[in-house]
Amino acid sequence: MKHAVLYLILLTITAISFTACRQHEDCPAFDETLFNDWFPYETGVDYSFVSSDGIREVLVIDEKDFTKAYSIDHGTKPTYTAKCDVHGEMRALTDKDKPNKIGMRLQQSQVFAGIKSDYVVLEFRGSKQILLNATENTLGGRHERGSTQFSTQEHHSLDVNGMTYNTVIQITITDESEAARCGLKDIYIAKGQGILGYRSFPGQREYWKEQ
Amino acid sequence: MKYTGAILTLMITMAISACDRTRTCPAFDDSTLNTWFPYETGVTYKFISSDGRQEMLTIEQENYSQEHEIEKKRLGGKEHWCEINGERKTLIDSVVQEQIPLKLFHVVEQDLNNSYSMAGINMTFRTMVKPVILGDGGDKLTLAYSYNNGYSIENFDVWNVNNRNYRNIADITIRDEEANKIGMDKIYIAKGAGIIGYRTYPEGREYWQE
Structure with a gap:
């Protein structure tokens, strides 16, 4: 009986020490603030862009993937090979049967390989990846790791089709061969609007979001 | 003293030989082929046109390079690359009645430090x-x-x-002169499905995978 009690105590201590040694890491959920402020897109809704000569193109967000809060179990002998990865992504898919449907991929990385990250990646209408600053949930200009093939400038306000938009970021594809490849010269992003408009290349046709 | 030259030559030869090392090249990884062309050997894949014509292909041979060793660069010699190949193909190489050929030859070349590699799938179809x-x-x-x-x-x-x-469709267009030569101007490939269709030229007859 005495041995059985001792055995039980020993077993309990062992179990507790094993449990205590297990190391967990909590990864936060994707924070949607920046997306809500800058790209308030709803899935499945048509956002139309019309050129001055009446050509219409449509942006539809088909898929959204936002990281949910999760926990990494590093076990009792942590190697820390698994790291937090927190990001959100919206995708507008190209469809072979819908040539006027715009393809877009918008991703915000908040934690990558366990380290806080601060950029938004935009691929729009066949463009290469455009890296923009996303510090403190504020969308800014070209990220320091962004390609030199594009530049950005911020307009305090911009008048388009009789309406005034505040805080507009203009992305310009400065490399002419890249602009010709993707057929795009400028992209305008307005706070609260998402993509406000874009200018094709070499035709310089302007498309603006239909309100 | 008279042996100094011979000893020196022997030592240089030994030093050069010591620099020779081998490197292990990995076995062929078939994940890319499986992703884009998930064909199983011995299975027949049928293609049907809207007017009821039928063509089919059967992969009957697959060859994959195994893990092997190559010699690293010798002093003054040529630097070698790992060549890693995988192949899936039909046994015919021209259209025989309703049977159509397909050859997929995936070549991967890696430099000795694994820092640079080139890869491409050479596809010959129909x-x-x-x-x-x-x-x-x-x-x-x-x-x-x-x-x-x-x-x-x-x-x-x-x-x-x-x-x-x-999902993830590659729409390959073959221009007039080449299309005229091979009698085909479109090949459609989808991720996870392989060749899903093609179009003959100039008839414009479309065949779709059954």
Whole structure:
């Protein structure tokens, strides 16, 4: 009986020490603030862009993937090979049967390989990846790791089709061969609007979001 | 003293030999082939046209390079690359009645430090005489342009065709002169499905995978 009690105590201590040694890491959920402020897109809704000569193109967000809060179990002998990865992504898919449907991929990385990250990646209408600053949930200009093939400038306000938009970021594809490849010269992003408009290349046709 | 020259030569030879090392090249990884061309050996894949014509292909041979050793650079010698190949093909190399040929030859070349590699899937399909070289760009198939005169490629995320939904579609267009030579101007490839269809030229008859 005495041995059985001792055995039980020993077993309990062992179990507790094993449990205590297990190391967990909590990864936060994707924070949607920046997306809500800058790209308030709803899935499945048509956002139309019309050129001055009446050509219409449509942006539809088909898929959204936002990281949910999760926990990494590093076990009792942590190697820390698994790291937090927190990001959100919206995708507008190209469809072979819908040539006027715009393809877009918008991703915000908040934690990558366990380290806080601060950029938004935009691929729009066949463009290469455009890296923009996303510090403190504020969308800014070209990220320091962004390609030199594009530049950005911020307009305090911009008048388009009789309406005034505040805080507009203009992305310009400065490399002419890249602009010709993707057929795009400028992209305008307005706070609260998402993509406000874009200018094709070499035709310089302007498309603006239909309100 | 009279042996000094011979000893010196022997030592230099030994030093050079000591510099020779071998490097292990990995076995062929078939994940890219499986992703874009998930064909099983011995299975027949049928293609049907809207007017009821039928063509089919059967992969009957697969060859994959195994792990092997190559010699690293010798002093003054040529630096070697690892060549890692995988092949899936039909046994015929021209159209025989309703049977159509397909050859997929995936070549991967890696330098000795694994710091640089080149890869391409050489595809010869149906009436094609020379292969088109395809690159795996994740969700897209790309063309190695310098080797693919007469071919262009466009990628789409989704396509509903022949009552099926496909993801990641490569729409390959073969230009007039080449199309005229091989009697085909379109090949459609979808990730996870392989060749889903093609179009004959100039008739414009479309065949879709059954």
